[in-house]
Amino acid sequence: MTFTQMLAAASQARQSLLCVGLDPDPARFPAGMTPAAESFFDFCAAIVDATADVAAAFKPQIAYFAAHGAERQLQRLIAHVRQAAPGVPVILDAKRGDIGATARQYAREAFERYGADAVTLSPFMGFDSIEPYLDYADKGLFLLCRTSNPGGDDLQALPLALPGQPRLFEHLAQLAQGPWNVNGQLGLVVGATRAHEVARVREMAPALPLLIPGVGAQGGDAAATVRAGWRPGGPVVINSSRAILYASSDANFADAARAAALATRAQLQAALPAGAVL
Numbered sequence: 001m002t003f004t005q006m007l008a009a010a011s012q013a014r015q016s017l018l019c020v021g022l023d024p025d026p027a028r029f030p031a032g033m034t035p036a037a038e039s040f041f042d043f044c045a046a047i048v049d050a051t052a053d054v055a056a057a058f059k060p061q062i063a064y065f066a067a068h069g070a071e072r073q074l075q076r077l078i079a080h081v082r083q084a085a086p087g088v089p090v091i092l093d094a095k096r097g098d099i100g101a102t103a104r105q106y107a108r109e110a111f112e113r114y115g116a117d118a119v120t121l122s123p124f125m126g127f128d129s130i131e132p133y134l135d136y137a138d139k140g141l142f143l144l145c146r147t148s149n150p151g152g153d154d155l156q157a158l159p160l161a162l163p164g165q166p167r168l169f170e171h172l173a174q175l176a177q178g179p180w181n182v183n184g185q186l187g188l189v190v191g192a193t194r195a196h197e198v199a200r201v202r203e204m205a206p207a208l209p210l211l212i213p214g215v216g217a218q219g220g221d222a223a224a225t226v227r228a229g230w231r232p233g234g235p236v237v238i239n240s241s242r243a244i245l246y247a248s249s250d251a252n253f254a255d256a257a258r259a260a261a262l263a264t265r266a267q268l269q270a271a272l273p274a275g276a277v278l
């Protein structure tokens with residue numbers, strides 16, 4: 001099964017477009033939970049258990065683990081997702097990008113060490129920095145395209161001296177939809193804070209899966225994002241991390257996370273066109 005098929009099956013089974021982001025910040029752990037390495041697993045596993053039937057995907061952000069030496073906890077967590085939410089894909093958010101020889105090591109890290117189903121990549125170094133990941137033909141590769149942060153404008157919005165003068169992110173969407181997508185593994189990251197550009201990316205890349213972060217804590221418009229990005233045959237998965245993880249800082253944090261995830265899923269579903277089938 002390819003990553004895209006896996007994502008579609010999970011999205012259909014859970015009637016959900018929601019990706020639950022796993023960004024464990026010890027400064028925000030609930031009362032009574034220590035910042036010890038084990039807590040990274042305990043906290044995230046509780047969130048996974050509470051949202052296992054709501055999430056179409058989980059997206060652990062590797063820096064939140066690696067910065068605290070908690071890589072083993074990330075490995076345990078991904079194994080836990082397999083048990084608690086079978087069939088739900090894990091998107092490892094690593095935003096890697098390097099020369100081919102080094103990229104090969106990053107690919108091995110994502111897919112062999114962690115066993116992720118997909119990874120986020122920075123395409124800034126060009127196609128040969130993506131190529132080593134293509135050897136893992138059943139895995140998904142989400143290329144940063146039009147990111148949610150304000151500084152995304154600095155480079156991504158620059159017009160290129162190419163026919164039609166596409167902006168950098170538009171050109172990238174074309175490459176990912178076309179010549180770079182040799183195994184059909186590519187998807188794009190587009191920020192929910194830029195709903196009108198989600199629509200533009202969808203126009204340039206009608207069939208690619210879109211990973212859309214930026215709802216919740218970053219204030220993106222969840223409904224506008226779905227309307228702009230979802231098409232039959234053009235899947236989307238919309239990530240929310242902090243708004244779910246830290247919905248409560250008390251002992252009831254997992255129940256609060258579940259409530260936040262259910263509310264977000266409902267909001268995303270309500271924005272689908274009438275008669276849409278996931």
Ligand SMILES: O=C(O)c1cc(=O)[nH]c(=O)n1[C@@H]1O[C@H](COP(=O)(O)O)[C@@H](O)[C@H]1O
Pocket residue numbers: 021023061093095120146147148149189190191213214215216217218239240241242243
């Ligand atoms: O690739 C990403 O996931 C990503 C791309 C982007 O453009 N913006 C963005 O916020 N992200 C990630 O998505 C998550 C957003 O977290 P919240 O703002 O807490 O929902 C973080 O893990 C970010 O690193």
